[in-house]
Amino acid sequence: MVSERHPRYRSLALRNKLVRGYEKGITSAHGLIAHGRGEAFDYLLGEKTTENALEATKVACAYLLTAGHPVISVNGNTVALAPEEIAEFCTITGIPVEVNLFHRSVERITKIADYLRACGVTDVMTGLDSVELAGVASERAKVDKRGIFAADVVFVPLEDGDRAQALTRLGKVVLTVDLNPISRTALTSTVTIVDEFTRAMKNLVGFAKRFQAENSQYRLHTLKATFNNSENLKASYAAIQRRLQVLSLR
Amino acid sequence: MVSERHPRYRSLALRNKLVRGYEKGITSAHGLIAHGRGEAFDYLLGEKTTENALEATKVACAYLLTAGHPVISVNGNTVALAPEEIAEFCTITGIPVEVNLFHRSVERITKIADYLRACGVTDVMTGLDSVELAGVASERAKVDKRGIFAADVVFVPLEDGDRAQALTRLGKVVLTVDLNPISRTALTSTVTIVDEFTRAMKNLVGFAKRFQAENSQYRLHTLKATFNNSENLKASYAAIQRRLQVLSLR
Numbered sequence: 001m002v003s004e005r006h007p008r009y010r011s012l013a014l015r016n017k018l019v020r021g022y023e024k025g026i027t028s029a030h031g032l033i034a035h036g037r038g039e040a041f042d043y044l045l046g047e048k049t050t051e052n053a054l055e056a057t058k059v060a061c062a063y064l065l066t067a068g069h070p071v072i073s074v075n076g077n078t079v080a081l082a083p084e085e086i087a088e089f090c091t092i093t094g095i096p097v098e099v100n101l102f103h104r105s106v107e108r109i110t111k112i113a114d115y116l117r118a119c120g121v122t123d124v125m126t127g128l129d130s131v132e133l134a135g136v137a138s139e140r141a142k143v144d145k146r147g148i149f150a151a152d153v154v155f156v157p158l159e160d161g162d163r164a165q166a167l168t169r170l171g172k173v174v175l176t177v178d179l180n181p182i183s184r185t186a187l188t189s190t191v192t193i194v195d196e197f198t199r200a201m202k203n204l205v206g207f208a209k210r211f212q213a214e215n216s217q218y219r220l221h222t223l224k225a226t227f228n229n230s231e232n233l234k235a236s237y238a239a240i241q242r243r244l245q246v247l248s249l250r
Numbered sequence: 251m252v253s254e255r256h257p258r259y260r261s262l263a264l265r266n267k268l269v270r271g272y273e274k275g276i277t278s279a280h281g282l283i284a285h286g287r288g289e290a291f292d293y294l295l296g297e298k299t300t301e302n303a304l305e306a307t308k309v310a311c312a313y314l315l316t317a318g319h320p321v322i323s324v325n326g327n328t329v330a331l332a333p334e335e336i337a338e339f340c341t342i343t344g345i346p347v348e349v350n351l352f353h354r355s356v357e358r359i360t361k362i363a364d365y366l367r368a369c370g371v372t373d374v375m376t377g378l379d380s381v382e383l384a385g386v387a388s389e390r391a392k393v394d395k396r397g398i399f400a401a402d403v404v405f406v407p408l409e410d411g412d413r414a415q416a417l418t419r420l421g422k423v424v425l426t427v428d429l430n431p432i433s434r435t436a437l438t439s440t441v442t443i444v445d446e447f448t449r450a451m452k453n454l455v456g457f458a459k460r461f462q463a464e465n466s467q468y469r470l471h472t473l474k475a476t477f478n479n480s481e482n483l484k485a486s487y488a489a490i491q492r493r494l495q496v497l498s499l500r
Contacts, residue, residue: 019279029269029282036286037293040430044290162256180293182497237494244432244490 011039011047014081014198021080025111028103031077034158041179042196044240052235053195054203059227060155060175060191061207062220064095067153067173071125073100077158078197079112085201087120092208095155096123098147102160133166156185157197164188181236192229194236261289261297264331264448271330275361278353281327284408291429292446294490302485303445304453309477310405310425310441311457312470314345317403317423321375323350327408328447329362335451337370342458345405346373348397352410383416398422406439407447414438431486442479444486 018035021027049057064070074086074097090097099112106128113124127144143149154167157177161184167174174189177200186192193200211220256262268285271277299307314320324336324347340347349362356378363374377394393399404417407427411434417424424439427450436442443450461470 015283018283022279029272030265032279032282033265033268033286033289036283037289038286039283040287040290161258180290182293182494233497237497241491241494244487 011042014196015039018077018080021076024080024115025108026115027076027080028101028108030103031075031080035077038158038179038196041181041194041240044243045179045194045236046239046243047196049195049199049203050236050239052232052239053193053200056191056193056227056229056232057195057200057203058207059223060193061204061211062223063153063173063175063191064093064155065208065211066217066220066224067151069151070095070153070155071147071151072097073148073154073156073159074098074112074116075101075158076103076108076112079116082198082201083116083119083121085198085205086116088205089201089208090121090123092205092212094123096125096147097121098125098127098144100127100143100148100156104142133163133170135169136162136166156189157193157200159185159189161185161188181233181240186233190229191227192233194233261292264446265289268327268330271326274330274365275358276365277326277330278351278358280353281325281330285327288408288429288446291431291444291490294493295429295444295486296489296493297446299445299449299453300486300489302482302489303443303450306441306443306477306479306482307445307450307453308457309473310443311454311461312473313403313423313425313441314343314405315458315461316467316470316474317401319401320345320403320405321397321401322347323398323404323406323409324348324362324366325351325408326353326358326362329366332448332451333366333369333371335448335455336366338455339451339458340371340373342455342462344373346375346397347371348375348377348394350377350393350398350406354392383413383420407443407450409435409439411435411438431483431490436483440479441477442483444483 018027018032022032072095097116099109101108109126113126116124125144125147127142132142148154151172153173155175159176164174164176164185165188168188175191176185176189177193177195177197178186179194180186181194268277268282272282322345347366349359351358359376363376366374375394375397377392381395381399382392398404401422403423405425409426414424414426414435415438418438425441426435426439427443427445427447428436429444429446430436431444
């Protein structure tokens with residue numbers, strides 16, 4: 001056990017969540033590696049939500065609340081990291097979840113779906129009745145006919161670049177969470193939240209509550225219309241550059 | 251299986267090697283996450299060997315070929331990633347290998363040693379007859395009496411910061427491979443190759459062959475004498491800055 005006063009306590013606690021997810025059969029071994037990659041970028045970003053990440057989260061929330069047919073695509077890592085936050089967001093907004101795995105197995109899809117239902121997500125699609133997206137060279141090409149395939153807005157946190165591109169080509173609004181601001185997913189998506197996933201989900205839940213209380217469609221459409229993802233990503237590059245500068249001067 | 255047409259095929263293939271290493275009991279779960287952290291820095295470096303990394307590899311090779319008692323220290327990740335390259339380098343140079351683990355277990359040491367021998371490494375030390383290094387707060391404090399403890403030049407790729415410092419304090423020449431140019435290992439070592447491990451090992455094998463054919467001690471000593479690790483690290487830091495700059499101007 002690591003003390004809560006340890007300077008990297010939160011990061012180590014997240015890592016433990018992932019390892020427990022792996023032991024439960026929810027996260028894949030590849031997912032552990034992907035998490036490590038995210039950790040490095042989070043370290044470079046100072047392990048906190050930047051101002052531009054918070055703004056992007058607000059815009060992503062606006063897209064989800066104004067969509068005709070929104071879907072949240074989850075994988076082993078997102079479910080291991082923030083099942084309660086996903087469940088809370090879905091309960092508030094009524095948005096369904098689709099389980100979509102890069103390292104696909106029916107067993108793991110079923111485990112994740114069961115785990116999400118146990119955490120309080122009522123509308124879980126498993127993508128077992130699926131269509132293949134063109135141009136995706138992985139198992140993630142398979143998407144649910146009623147879910148991602150039919151959606152106008154897809155929230156695909158911790159996504160693979162291939163699929164983010166394929167979804168964009170299909171004319172969908174793609175919202176993502178990716179700590180790597182130079183990934184293809186980051187560059188291709190409509191809105192990229194460059195933040196750690198559990199922090200982003202907590203913020204997303206907060207914004208959903210606030211926006212529903214405000215009940216202003218005008219505000220949500222203004223948020224969408226004034227957002228520029230390329231400027232948003234540039235702000236993240238600048239944040240990393242500043243931190244590298246500080247670290248290299250030590 | 252990931253298609254070879256996937257744009258990040260090579261990176262994903264390395265990940266698969268690590269996962270297979272984990273399944274074989276060679277790599278630890280911690281090793282998987284650590285690999286992911288390296289991936290993030292490799293991404294920032296453009297996933298290719300920089301000019302300064304190639305130069306550092308050349309210098310590391312010069313140190314290994316001119317040493318009185320060189321040793322290569324391997325762990326679960328290095329052995330999972332590049333066993334053939336390690337074996338080829340050892341065959342060419344006659345340098346022995348010592349298995350030295352951060353998450354130490356006799357079972358994993360034995361598995362790694364057996365695997366290396368099966369891959370063609372003839373001289374494998376297991377560190378089971380060990381001495382403890384002072385000032386290292388992990389199981390990696392334990393080093394083999396005939397190996398790292400007696401060595402003048404140690405090649406310790408993917409090393410822990412604590413131990414790199416301890417080895418330097420003992421007056422040894424420390425050569426490392428670390429994708430993170432601001433890690434304690436990177437900052438403490440005599441020569442830091444800021445490169446992905448399999449790329450670095452392939453280059454190291456190439457240089458060993460070339461230098462043995464040239465047979466010029468003068469050339470090797472000049473390489474060592476003219477190298478400055480702090481300048482080398484600054485070049486890596488600048489490479490990351492440039493890449494972020496280019497991306498931010500897109």
